[in-house]
Amino acid sequence: MPIPTAIHPLTPLNKTIESSEFYETAISVDETVVINYWYLGISYLLAGREEDAQAAWFVPFSSASEAETDIYTKELLAILDREAKARSDASDLEDAWLLRQHLRTIELENIENILQLIILADSLDRLNAALLIEWQIDELLSAASLGDIDDDLLERTIAIILQKIRTNLGLKLINSCLQLTTDSRSVIISKLVKVAFQLFYQQPNIAEFSIRLVEMCQSLLPNNLEICHILSCLYSGIDLHSQAMTNAEYYYQHTSSFNKLFGSHLVQRAFLTAGNWNSYLERIDEHRQLLSDTISNVSDESQECQIQTLIASSFFNPYLEDSPKVNRPLQNKVAAIYQDNLIPAIFKSELEELSLKKEIGVLRIGYLASTLREHSVGWLSRWLFHHHDRQSFQVFIYCVNQTPNDTFNHKWFRDKVDVSYYFDDNLREVIAQIKEDEIDILIDLDSLTFDLSCVIMSYKPAPVQATWLGWDASGIPAIDYFIADPYVLPDDAQDYYQEKIIRLPQTYLAVDGFEIGIPSLNRQELDIPNDAVIYFSSQSGYKRHPDNIRCQMRIIKVVPDSYLLIKGKSDPQMIRDLFGKIAEEEGVSLERLRFLGSTPDEATHRANLAIADIVLDTFPYNGATTTLETLWMGIPMVTQVGQQFAARNSYTFMLNAGIEEGIAWSEEEYIEWGIKLGLDRDLRDKIAGKLRSGRTTAPVWNAKQFTLDMEQVYREMWAKYQARQDINETDLHGLN
Numbered sequence: 001m002p003i004p005t006a007i008h009p010l011t012p013l014n015k016t017i018e019s020s021e022f023y024e025t026a027i028s029v030d031e032t033v034v035i036n037y038w039y040l041g042i043s044y045l046l047a048g049r050e051e052d053a054q055a056a057w058f059v060p061f062s063s064a065s066e067a068e069t070d071i072y073t074k075e076l077l078a079i080l081d082r083e084a085k086a087r088s089d090a091s092d093l094e095d096a097w098l099l100r101q102h103l104r105t106i107e108l109e110n111i112e113n114i115l116q117l118i119i120l121a122d123s124l125d126r127l128n129a130a131l132l133i134e135w136q137i138d139e140l141l142s143a144a145s146l147g148d149i150d151d152d153l154l155e156r157t158i159a160i161i162l163q164k165i166r167t168n169l170g171l172k173l174i175n176s177c178l179q180l181t182t183d184s185r186s187v188i189i190s191k192l193v194k195v196a197f198q199l200f201y202q203q204p205n206i207a208e209f210s211i212r213l214v215e216m217c218q219s220l221l222p223n224n225l226e227i228c229h230i231l232s233c234l235y236s237g238i239d240l241h242s243q244a245m246t247n248a249e250y251y252y253q254h255t256s257s258f259n260k261l262f263g264s265h266l267v268q269r270a271f272l273t274a275g276n277w278n279s280y281l282e283r284i285d286e287h288r289q290l291l292s293d294t295i296s297n298v299s300d301e302s303q304e305c306q307i308q309t310l311i312a313s314s315f316f317n318p319y320l321e322d323s324p325k326v327n328r329p330l331q332n333k334v335a336a337i338y339q340d341n342l343i344p345a346i347f348k349s350e351l352e353e354l355s356l357k358k359e360i361g362v363l364r365i366g367y368l369a370s371t372l373r374e375h376s377v378g379w380l381s382r383w384l385f386h387h388h389d390r391q392s393f394q395v396f397i398y399c400v401n402q403t404p405n406d407t408f409n410h411k412w413f414r415d416k417v418d419v420s421y422y423f424d425d426n427l428r429e430v431i432a433q434i435k436e437d438e439i440d441i442l443i444d445l446d447s448l449t450f451d452l453s454c455v456i457m458s459y460k461p462a463p464v465q466a467t468w469l470g471w472d473a474s475g476i477p478a479i480d481y482f483i484a485d486p487y488v489l490p491d492d493a494q495d496y497y498q499e500k501i502i503r504l505p506q507t508y509l510a511v512d513g514f515e516i517g518i519p520s521l522n523r524q525e526l527d528i529p530n531d532a533v534i535y536f537s538s539q540s541g542y543k544r545h546p547d548n549i550r551c552q553m554r555i556i557k558v559v560p561d562s563y564l565l566i567k568g569k570s571d572p573q574m575i576r577d578l579f580g581k582i583a584e585e586e587g588v589s590l591e592r593l594r595f596l597g598s599t600p601d602e603a604t605h606r607a608n609l610a611i612a613d614i615v616l617d618t619f620p621y622n623g624a625t626t627t628l629e630t631l632w633m634g635i636p637m638v639t640q641v642g643q644q645f646a647a648r649n650s651y652t653f654m655l656n657a658g659i660e661e662g663i664a665w666s667e668e669e670y671i672e673w674g675i676k677l678g679l680d681r682d683l684r685d686k687i688a689g690k691l692r693s694g695r696t697t698a699p700v701w702n703a704k705q706f707t708l709d710m711e712q713v714y715r716e717m718w719a720k721y722q723a724r725q726d727i728n729e730t731d732l733h734g735l736n
Contacts, residue, residue, distance in 0.1 A: 272541060379514070553588045555616070
């Protein structure tokens with residue numbers, strides 16, 4: 001028989017006695033209208049009368065047949081679900097939570113209700129692993145079938161679990177949800193991989209979780225090249241170099257046309273980061289040809305997503321050779337193509353208006369970076385922020401892909417500037433904010449090390465833009481200046497730089513020093529005699545050019561009782577094979593090489609430098625942070641000077657630290673200096689003395705004066721910009 005319905009159901013209900021009284025009256029008029037009992041129970045429940053609610057719901061069931069019981073149950077569940085949704089939509093989350101909890105007591109295995117409870121628990125800040133276990137969500141998801149659950153609900157659940165449950169349980173639940181998705185699976189996975197990539201770099205403590213998440217995505221989309229790309233980068237980041245190379249090779253072998261070049265770049269990145277030069281050297285010419293062919297054919301394939309991969313394609317050129325007159329024009333051309341093919345866009349900020357008033361005569365300087373943390377750029381740039389003249393300059397930082405909770409960032413950057421921002425990878429938001437802040441001069445600290453910074457700078461959100469510190473210039477036409485000094489670039493460098501080179505009077509970088517910890521290395525543990533000469537080289541795998549290693553082996557061979565300590569991020573076995581092969585070819589026993597592991601922190605690393613008698617720099621890509629740390633510790637070093645920016649960092653720092661001993665202009669001179677310093681202890685002591693006394697007088701240790709020089713350069717940049725504006729306005733008036 002048909003089930004009677006209420007004449008005036010209230011949806012949604014309000015938590016008042018009047019609503020209860022309405023249904024009580026309706027029931028007294030006609031006890032056969034079953035639905036009134038459901039609504040009466042809900043009104044009791046929301047008024048805090050749970051026992052009365054249960055009693056009201058029980059009445060129809062007490063006299064129902066088996067068939068009616070099934071119908072009543074479905075009807076009550078549907079009403080509870082509908083009312084819970086109405087409460088959620090009205091932001092009455094506590095009521096929605098209460099309704100869904102009672103729905104669960106009636107139907108424990110209602111998976112969609114459990115997923116809605118997860119969403120509510122997240123909004124109410126109640127979600128935790130214990131709750132998920134209590135709800136048996138893992139078992140319920142495993143029992144569900146493909147298509148049982150709406151993709152949107154699954155996606156919302158995945159996003160919440162990813163945010164709150166970053167454990168093995170969270171990974172398992174995300175995987176179960178992904179298994180149940182249908183049409184949206186690839187889109188959801190793409191978003192997941194993107195978030196995992198951000199988490200990896202923003203929160204290193206959950207790096208393993210991030211990688212396992214991407215691996216899970218790859219198991220569901222095994223042929224997805226973007227996942228291979230991301231995994232290759234992440235594997236390199238945690239020293240799983242074989243896996244990094246495998247994924248890079250897969251990308252390269254399976255991609256086509258334009259993206260072949262990016263695949264080759266991924267292979268470069270994976271192999272050189274591992275220090276696997278032995279396997280990569282034969283592929284250098286192949287990459288060069290791909291780059292040349294791609295530039296020639298770029299007009300035929302100019303999709304934005306493809307063009308954006310082009311900017312990084314020549315990144316490793318400075319690590320492979322010192323040929324700026326060839327590579328800089330090539331980089332300029334790549335950067336121009338990159339910028340020209342970006343899609344024109346209007347960037348409108350949806351953020352609140354800036355509270356900091358723009359003052360007349362005060363320049364607004366913005367710094368764009370992904371590295372204002374415990375990173376080389378962070379360690380070296382912090383002194384500029386420390387000494388900035390806050391009366392003459394309003395200083396803004398735009399931190400991209402960085403966590404806002406980083407204590408190092410807070411101490412050295414956020415707490416020393418006027419305004420700070422932290423963005424994920426929403427470039428439109430970054431650009432809009434820079435424009436809204438009316439930044440006068442925008443300084444890029446990333447250059448080619450971070451593709452998102454390249455995009456942001458290409459859209460020119462500030463009238464004057466410059467690159468400083470983080471890397472060599474990118475060649476992007478929208479960047480006006482590259483900040484250097486008299487030494488770090490040769491005199492004729494302007495001939496092949498797109499950017500206008502601004503040379504500071506002494507050094508393009510100065511620091512007030514470094515924190516030094518307690519050393520964890522000693523000769524006894526390394527089985528090195530006390531009277532032996534220790535050479536030290538600490539660099540990442542992609543700076544370990546075989547030609548430079550050969551020079552180092554020739555030094556070791558000549559200097560009796562000498563040892564070389566080798567440290568740096570790379571694959572331990574591959575770097576041993578690289579050095580071992582060259583050592584054998586040069587007649588140097590492997591017993592004279594020591595391969596060191598990582599240190600717990602930067603302060604300990606610097607303290608450990610004290611074990612060295614001489615530090616041997618790399619070429620064609622010198623050290624920068626490592627060089628400054630060496631000089632601060634008063635240790636003699638040998639560097640080979642080249643023509644490119646990367647091959648002249650140690651040169652400018654050594655000159656600005658007050659020493660010329662150890663500066664070589666060829667491989668032969670590098671070897672000669674290495675041998676001379678190894679054989680002459682008095683010379684080493686003399687250099688160490690000069691370095692120690694220079695701590696109070698040398699330009700490289702005078703960050704306050706360096707900051708004054710930088711600020712004067714900013715004033716000059718702005719004056720030139722204003723002069724151009726005045727000329728343009730004069731020309732415009734003349735036309736009128």
